[in-house]
Amino acid sequence: MAESVVEVRNPSGLHARPAAVFVKAAGGFSADIRVVNLTRNPDKSVAAKSVLGVLGLGVATGHSIRISAEGSDADDAVRSLVELVESGLGEPIDP
Amino acid sequence: MSEPLRGVPAAPGVASAPPWLPPTSGGGVLRPEVSLGEAASRAAAELAGLRTRLVTAGRPEEAEIFGAQALMAEDPELLDGAEALVAEGKPPDEAILAAGESAAETLASLDDEVLSARAADVRDVAARIARILRGEEPPRLERRSIAVALDLPPSVTAELDPALLAGIALEAGSRTAHAAILSRALGIPAVVGVPGLLAAAETATEIAVDGGAGEVYLDPDGATSEEIGRRLGEATRRAAVDAGLRDRRLQTADGHRLMLGANIGRPDEAARAIEAGAEGVGLFRTEFMFMGRATPPDEATQTAAYAKVLAEFGERPVVIRLIDLGGDKDLPYLPLPPEENPFLGVRALRLADAGHEALILTQLRAILAAGEKTGRQPWIMAPMVADLVDVYRLHELVSMAAFGKLWTVQPRVGIMVEVPSVAMIAELVAPEVAFFSIGTNDLTQYLLASDRTNPVLAARQDPLHPAVLRTIMRVIEGGHESGIPVAVCGEMAGDPVGAMALAGLDIDELSMDAGAFGAVKRAVGAVSLGELREAAHHAMHLERASEARAVFDRILAEATSPT
Helix, strand or coil, X not given: CEEEEEECCCCCCCCHHHHHHHHHHHCCCCCEEEEEECCCCCCCEEECCCHHHHHCCXXXXXXXXXXXXXXXXXXXXXXXXXXXXXXXXXXCCCC | CCCCEXXXXXXXXXXXXXXXXXXXXXXXXXXXXXXXXXXXXXXXXXXXXXXXXXXXXXXHHHHHHHHHHHHHHCCHHHHHHHHHHHHXXXXXXXXXXXXXXXXXXXXXXXXXXXXXXXXXXXXXXXXXXXXXXXXXXXCCCCCCEXXXXXXXXXXXXXXXXXXXXXXEEECCCCCCCHHHHHHHHHCCCEEECXXXXXXXXXXXXXXXXXXXXXXXXXXXXXXXXXXXXXXXXXXXXXXXXXXXXXXXXXXXXXXXXXXXXEEECCHHHHHHHHHCCXXXXXXXXXXXXXXXXXXXXXXXXXXXXXXXXXXXXXXXXXXXXXXXXXXXXXXXXXXCCCCCCHHHCCEHHXXXXXXXXXXXXXXXXXXXXXXXXXXXXXXXXXXXXXXXXXXXXXXXXXXXXXXXXXXXXXXXXXXEECCHHHHHCHHHXXXXXXXXXXXXXXXXXXXXXXXXXXXXXXXXXXXXXXXXXXXXXXXXXXXXXXXCCEEECCHHHHCHHHHHHHHHCCCCEEEEXXXXXXXXXXXXXXXXXXXXXXXXXHHCCCCCHHHHHHHHHHHHHHHHCCC
């Protein structure tokens, strides 16, 4: 099991487009990946491969999310997804 | 002339045609040979096709609505939910609709306008899968029509033949609903949020919409049809003129220039404002970052947002307003005791002396850091400043935020003029600040002692009231005595008649939503500065705001009549 916390810096949070990028990337791994929005509700965990689940976390800019994974490529999945969020999920953000 | 039903103007334009009500069910029967999974993949493929169609039509932004919907159609959470219901014995079409409804309710409960609008997208996706399971065709228009519905799903809006879809009238929906966004992109007149529309439209054979005014007419009589025809001609002519206005400066008929600023509420609105021809940002509201969270945004998050706008506007000035938060906002990290009058209470700059100095200092440090990072000078504007004591406190806070670092970029520090007391001493305050920006919405409500959130008092909220005009004149004169620029960033600036009055009072800058640029350029550009000054001074001696409006309407009509 691997896990890591990252802050979302996209100007409007994990809304439609960045959420779609995130979910598509998660879909490329065989591990079972879960996401939690620590800023809004640390008790609610959703599947990273579900766009409805990820949108339902209501992640706004500046929120911290925890990504955890279980399975053969768990380490790789968490590392890649954290890097993806840090790089702005295809949107221009400031470092 | 018949009375219209009124709603929210969602997309401008005028149209009249027979109504078309989308069928609630196409009357198909469940086809057992199609599985839920197959129907979902087919729905995803259809949605991907719609996305491609909009991308090819040069609408990549709107196309992404369908990109996200295609992903939703194959969402494991949605399909697992539906499969579970099927296992309980529910027919698959009802199961997917129920699962979609439950996912939509989760999104709607998030208390976030953007995500709530996505709730409609999920219902739309579920309805599409159910339709495929029943072997029904997508809804089609047979003739030129105006779509009338409770809400129109985005995919239906985009699938209907644009040559036949003349207009849209919806009983539900907001300006940020996807049907509204798409109708603006496709240039289809639309009015949304019209209470009582469906019941009234049941027997109608003809319906007219004015998407700019937010009006819907059912079975218009002769006089109404004539009026609609006149507005249609006018709208066509205006669209042509507005396109030509984009590259023109904001100036009077005799060439007196005013600066044109944009009001923005999020960093991603900067690009649209520049595209529309903004010469700067006259008001960047920063509250968006502070809402819907358990803790305030940290300095780095804020710096990134401010730096984005500063960098995009480059040499052009950007006025960043310090947070205008108070007891009415109910934020978990800003516990304020309940107040009888939150608009007269502890809010904005006053928070600094009520135990929340750190909140203001963090924002100021973030603005300074954004200036340093981009090499662009930020303009800092404080709201709720009442007197010189507040002005000196503001400067003290800026110095405290800057303490300990060497800054190569210095901010310009100015104030929002909205509290009547500071307007009364404008000439005393002007030497102490770099600029004034008049917030006409709050100035009007404070000056006339009428709550602007109370609809019963709406008629008392007109900034063309002689008392408001005289106060604005005082502020402009007080500012000019010390040689500082004076702007207006309230709604008055984006109202063509209000803009004319302000130009006549010698305002330096008008800042408004970029959507109002064309109408304001047209109104101010029709008349000479001399005539505007004369009309503004005349308006200050009238009994009521409506008479002042009539004065400006008349000179505008005279200037633009084809003689």
